[in-house]
Amino acid sequence: MEHMEKADGSPWYRRRLLVGSLAGVLAPAGVAVLLCLPGERTERAAPAPAPGAQARAALGAGAPASLPDLAALVEERKRLVRRQPRDARSWAVLGAAYAEQGRRTAGAAVLYPRAERALRTSLKVRPRDNAQALDGLAALANARRDFRAARAWGEAAREQAPTRWTTYAQLVDAYSGLGDWKKAHRALEMMTRVGSGPAVLARAAGGYWDQGRREDAQAALADAAAGAASPAEEAACLERAGELAFERGEREDALRHFRAAVRLDPDQRAAQAGQGRALAALGRTSEALSAYRVALERQPLPQYALELGELYASLGLPQAAKVQYGLLRERVRADTAGGVDGELVLGRFEADHGNPASAVRRLRAEWRRQPGIAVADALGWALHRAGDDEEALRYASIATDRVHGGTVLSASYAYHLGMIELGLKRPGPGRRHLQEALRLNPYFSPLHAPAARTALQRLGEVPDDELPE
Incomplete structure (x- = not known):
């Protein structure tokens, strides 16, 4: 089993859930399989991390964090900046946490403006050598679909820190949104050249898919999920794997990935909506409607409302569809208040x-x-x-x-x-x-x-x- 070990031989990696290929190597219903090596010693549990520490580590590594950890991190950084209002790093971390909360919830109208204020405060406190805040502003602009601003912030961050891989991830999104596919490809190449690890692989998978490189996207996501450092990070990889499986028309495989993601992270609403998509394709419409409703209850994104409305319309339920279309308009108006x-x-x-x-x-x-x-x-x-x-x-x-x-x-x-x-x-x-x-x-x-x-x-x-x- 030596082929399963990383070069550093870390026990954590050896115990990881093996995702395998995205073509269906997951056990039925996404059952996780843990491998224990013969003769391996039982290690003393590590001390529990401080509240918000996991989210801070995840954001610093460009990886997803769980919503409870993000909430703890926000409260921790708010206390810090009250005591030390000239702590540029804490302001940048606070801004990034607000932005991620806004992306994962229905709170863009409130949380995105808070994120922008925190990130701009970080820049005001430290105008130079602050690629972290610039990078955060680029990520926020991409989340708002303001690709021109994302390009400007991302290019400014790259000038200050040319080996920061997360900046290239933001530039991939910005250039793609502006239709500059040559620069998007170059940014993707630079991202994989200067960065490594699960978060880089997960982000690269999206770029490979956009380039039509389906096999590369599958392989990158499988490796990213196998090396994920937290349940939230692994769940995000599995959710994306489910999306790619559905895009290939592989309904059962997509559903397995989405369900595994929700088990790992119950707040993974994109995977919940993905279950609705896959179940509808399988003809299990009652379950599909329930999955969409759960997703919309906690994260009423306009796209989810559109999908559910079209599912109702396909079932000959125009009034139910009309309700979802009304929700779509309402959510777009609310998100516009947050700059989306x-x-x-x-x-x-x-x-x-x-x-x-x-x-x-x-x-x-x-x-x-x-x-x-x-x-x-x-x-x-x-x-x-x-x-x-x-x-x-x-x-x-x-x-x-x-x-x-x-x-x-x-x-x-x-x-x-x-x-x-x-x-x-x-x-x-x-x-x-x-x-x-x-x-x-x-x-x-x-x-x-x-x-x-x-x-x-x-x-x-x-x-x-x-x-x-």
Whole structure:
């Protein structure tokens, strides 16, 4: 069993939950398996860490922390800065903790402004050599979907600390949100060059997935989960693994990962919503509705409300769907008070369930501000829904252009492109892209996956004049 040991031979690593490959090596229902080495001595338990110490260590390493630990860390740092108001480091830690709390809860309207005040106070106290505060401001801007600000803060942090890997993680998100895929790729390469460990691997997995490197993303996440330093960190890795499994159409595997994540960290609401997604794809609709409701009760994100609303609509329950769409609007308004840009999710909602012309206006403005791949896809679809397929094709093609950055293998993006092409009386390309969408993930949407199948049935068999010479 020597191959299981790290170079340092740490007992903690040897006892880790083995995640294995993301293709389904987890035991049924995500049962954790602990390995005890023969002859290994029972070690005296380490002293319990001080309140907030685990969260402080996690944030310092760029890793997720549990909500109870974050709450303890916030209270600890608040006491410290009251006693020592010129402690720049404590202000930066407090700001990062507030930002992470806001990301993990429904408190963005209150917590994001608090995070910004704490981080800016840190910079005021120590204007120079304070990459920690700059890095925190970049992370906060990314959480708010303000990618221009994230780029500015991230580049300032990089100038001060060029070997700080977390800065490159923020720059990957910022450049991607601005559609600068070349710089995003370079930032990802630098991140993996200057950093190492589970947190780096977990963050790199997202970059690999966006580049269409599915196997690399799977391997990186499996290694990250196996080496995670806390249940919250491992749960975050498993939640992301569940997302990737679902994107591949692997419903049962996705559900195992999501359930394992919730067992490790009951506050992992993204995994709870993921269970809803996977259960709906498996046809277990009552369980799916319950999972979504639990997620929304504690973290009513607009995206979760949109997903649940569309699930209700697919079940022929328009009034229940309407309630969720109302919640979506309400949450976007609340988050806007915390500086969050909700135009993308609002545009997606309006295109399919509201006013497509309004969606086009919102998404055009969003494209001018930050022309990322997700915005290109959403704007293309909104234009299609508004009846302008010629212009829609331009943006849908940007989102799926494998050469110029559209490397995300997205069933939804392929579906949008295929339907736009059918609207332009191009059955050949339309058929290919609808087939691609269902090949990538036959369950990508409770509304649009059935629509893709219906469109293909109407097209019928491939005529001879569509076959390549």
